[in-house]
Amino acid sequence: MKHTIQRTILAISLAACGTAFAQVSVTIDAAKAGPVINKNIYGQFAEHLGTGIYEGMWVGPESPIPNTKGWRNDVLGALKELHVPLVRWPGGCFADEYHWKDGIGPRDKRPVKVNTNWGGVEENNAVGTHEFFDLAELLGAEVYVNGNLGTGTNQEMSEWVEYMTSDSKSTLAELRRKNGRDKPWKLDYFAIGNEAWGCGGNMTPEHYANLYRNAAAFVRTPPNAKPKFIASGGHDNDIRWTDVLTKQIKQNIDGVSFHYYTIPTGKWEVKGAATGFKEDQWLSTMKNTMAMDGLIRKNVKLMDKNDPAKKVGLFVDEWGTWYDVEPGTNTGFLYQQNSLRDAVVAALNFNIFHDHAERVRMTNIAQMVNVLQAMILTDKNRMILTPTYHAFRMYVPFQDATSLPVAIKNNGKYGIGKTSVPQVSASAARGKDGKVYLALVNTDPNKPVDVTVNVSGMGAGKATGQLLTAAAMDAHNTFAAPEAVKPVPFSAQASGGKLTVQLPAKSVVVTAVE
Structure with missing residues (x-):
């Protein structure tokens, strides 16, 4: 229970300072079906x-x-x-x-x-x-x-x-x-x-x-x-x-x-x-x-x-x-x-x-x-x-699920010296239940990022799913602390016609976009 509370507080505190984050744009083309994800x-x-x-x-x-x-x-x-x-x-x-x-x-x-x-x-x-x-x-x-x-x-x-x-x-x-x-x-x-x-x-x-x-x-x-x-x-x-x-x-x-x-x-x-x-x-x-x-x-x-x-x-x-x-x-x-x-x-x-x-x-x-x-x-x-x-x-x-094209704009870089990787990775698909699912990864272990989500062909009013992150890069579960790292509920609500997902550092989010 202690670890769950700490994770929830972490997620809320990171989300609270979202206005100071860098912002990335992710556009999902919900009208264009790609190959099925076997x-x-x-x-x-x-x-x-x-x-x-x-x-x-x-x-x-x-x-x-x-x-x-x-x-x-x-x-x-x-x-x-x-x-x-x-x-x-x-x-x-x-x-x-x-x-x-x-x-x-x-x-x-x-x-x-x-x-x-x-x-x-x-x-x-x-x-x-x-x-x-x-x-x-x-x-x-x-x-x-x-x-x-x-x-x-x-x-x-x-x-x-x-x-x-x-x-x-x-x-x-x-x-x-x-x-x-x-x-x-x-x-x-x-x-x-x-x-x-x-x-x-x-x-x-x-x-x-x-x-x-x-x-x-x-x-x-x-x-x-x-x-x-x-x-x-x-x-x-x-x-x-x-x-x-x-x-x-x-x-x-x-x-x-x-x-x-x-x-x-x-x-x-x-x-x-x-x-x-x-x-x-x-x-x-x-x-x-x-x-x-x-x-x-x-x-x-x-x-x-x-x-x-x-x-x-x-x-x-x-x-x-x-x-x-x-x-x-x-x-x-x-x-x-x-x-x-x-x-x-x-x-x-x-x-x-x-x-x-x-x-x-x-x-x-x-x-x-x-x-x-x-x-x-x-x-x-x-x-x-x-x-x-x-x-x-x-x-x-x-x-x-049926894969959907995803376009990422203004993606930042995470790196040290001359070595870097894209900060945000994204994938989207229409599940067998008909919902549009979006997966987001923040590779940066230090900096959160705001991701603006647009779904062409439908409005994006809210997102509900799960978030996986932790305070330390090497956070792991042990037999003494088996739930030190586990997902917590995640949600985001559109404001002013714009859906913004606040992605903590070193995190994975999978969410249904409605």
Whole structure:
């Protein structure tokens, strides 16, 4: 309660001095519908990594922690509030060492392997195909399964897909029934390999394209059960993968993946801390995350040349912040704190993805629980929601909404020395409920800003929604203070025919404009 009162006082006090703010103009063209923002832009990623699945989500049916089919009820409930549209599994790098038959049948008889990618810990295969589909069904989410191209075979991938999708009396379909699932599952997306340029095989794009075409030819399903196929694409500035794959693969391809992580220092060796950072790393994080827009534009330009019919989507199936791990934790578990900075990063990326909704049809933040930019952090039977979780929750109205053009005028700059970023980021859409939604982000950690909102084609009388901000750049939730950072109600009323949204420093606002 104390923290809620402090946040409310902060928001009111910032709003009270609104007349002294700089002013930005945002115009929404409500009469001009753009592409639909695919709900899967808000997709999640759960890899066998650290405590991301085991303990963080899966505790097993016999656990004293309340669960459904082995999945934690507290985590399930929180994720349902996000309307999680899709979950990617089992990796990541783990996917190219995962053999699906290790994860079926009685759990006490499954082989124990070593997770060589992430911490060298034992992997008991308690979570396999049946358990994953249970999770997806409990969440009401679509599924994205990553096939093993690295250490697997075409036959193994083909048999896995048959096991999941066949309604026949084949040996594999009967094995699925024996293991407790009568009807086949709906397999929405299937990827052939992951990061083939790195942990997935250190390949060239030309070599991978040949392997992809060969593998995809043998991954067969009943005609009405064919998943969308995803090719493993490039990362960062290496956009040649997108070029080669969209030139050389013309069948059985619905998407090319792309990976980009936001690192404050830009250096993998020393990335920067999740908390306790100075303002220069706030700025570098903003600048590095906003580079996503330029990277997507470069990829889309190649795709428009090679695939003018726009049949193939760009799937940013790994993105988010990557910091140095928390002191005292296993370096292979990638556990990091999550602060207000991460929520601002998430919102900036959402706005970028919306701008490219015609090609960007799926993204998957890394990762869902306890790993990298997580929605949720757990400690045994305890759970907290992160600022990133709250950003996802605020943006739920944008799932499957129709994007609307937004023009920003008089936008300021936030910067230090010669480095700067735009102060305000904005995105708008007409939700499935018919309302016009506006998302605003203030990247400046020091200065609030007034944003005048105009909606062409309709008057803008008021705005109601939620505001996420905090006093400190690295404000975060802990098990001792689980609600230190959370949204508060937000509203603005038009005056003199003008609607002005008063945007506090380092904040995210999502509001319905009426």
